[in-house]
Amino acid sequence: ASQFIIRLAIFFANDLLYILLFILTFLWFYGDQDLKNRVIKSVFLTCVSLLVGYVISLFYHHSRPFVMGVGTTFIEHAPTASFPSNHMLIFSTIALSYLFAQR
DSSP states (O other), X not given: OOHHHHHHHHHHHHTHHXXXXXXXXXXXXXXXXXXXXXXXXXXXXXXXXXXXXXXXHHHOOOOOTTTXXXXXXXXXXXXXXXXXXXXXXXXXXXXXXXXXXXX
């Protein structure tokens, strides 16, 4: 992969979550009541999904690729379980909560 793609992936892995938190905070302080309700629901559902992910990781452990000697490590990470991914849980829960809030 090119250096640009590697740097972009590192940005997504390390910094995109903080941008998402900034957006949610901005919506909380400057949005109308409907947006505030959506923020509350999305944060609550994210907490629930992280709890469910934690419970799943207690019963099903899947090692990260670098622990198994697969691939190249660009970012140092603790050898915690790779499934379920906290990044995936956070981003997908917030995205789905906003998607289904329209309906």
